[in-house]
Amino acid sequence: MTTDTLLEVRGLHRSFGGVTALAGCTLEVMSGKINGLIGPNGSGKTTMFNIVTGYERCDDGDVLYQGTSIRNRTPEAIFALGIGRTFQLTRIFGRLSVLDNMLVATQRKESWVRSMLRPTGSASERDHAMELLDFVGLARLAGELAGSLSYGQRKLLELAYVLVADPQLILLDEPAGGVNPSLINQLSEKITELNRQGKTFLVIEHNMEFVMGICHSVTVMSYGCVIAAGPPEIVRTDPKVLDAYLGGTEEDDDDES
């Protein structure tokens, strides 16, 4: 581990019955960088995210954040440390307005149920929520039901939702999946801008153009292990990566386009 390492995953193991999702997964997330995480379907990327953010327990191994073990802590405890995440399938509240979704995030430190029932927020919380909606280009939709947003707009709302807590490390699970190209560009710009402001990212994504375009470093998983890591231009020509992921993934590529 170097002084630039913000998050370190050491030898993580996780099985579901007879299925080994993680088989000794080890990786480092560099502070102040946009770190990509790629790999074929089922290679263990989301399971690793779930363990890092407390949504799954690991069988063995460790997760260190700023050098301290956060293994098997609760999602709330990990969120409070400054690690925010989005999900592959967005978790916004469709029957609340866009702004009220943001206010739920503001009050996440309270009971989740209470914040759902009373997502009013103080004037300053509402102002901050509106600033973040403006940042992701959704301010004009603040009063609309979140359920009426397009898929790409939901992804932007989830990003704004995560930013409410001002996390230092942001984990994005397939932010560009199913999103139209113009919103993908908007998302790339926002991630790059947030990174310039000092946020560190770990981004799972199948869209290679997106990953190679914004990431400073890319880690590649296959069968629950890391098989390569480094700058995108090096990783993309690594024979192990071509073999495991880029070769023979035409179906996957079609899925994501």
Ligand SMILES: Nc1ncnc2c1ncn2[C@@H]1O[C@H](COP(=O)(O)OP(=O)(O)OP(=O)(O)O)[C@@H](O)[C@H]1O
């Ligand atoms: N809750 C679960 N119960 C049983 N098996 C699971 C569970 N979660 C994950 N798995 C299995 O673990 C393996 C790794 O899955 P995971 O979702 O972590 O991969 P992934 O790399 O994120 O895949 P994708 O790119 O398709 O999202 C897969 O074989 C998956 O079926």
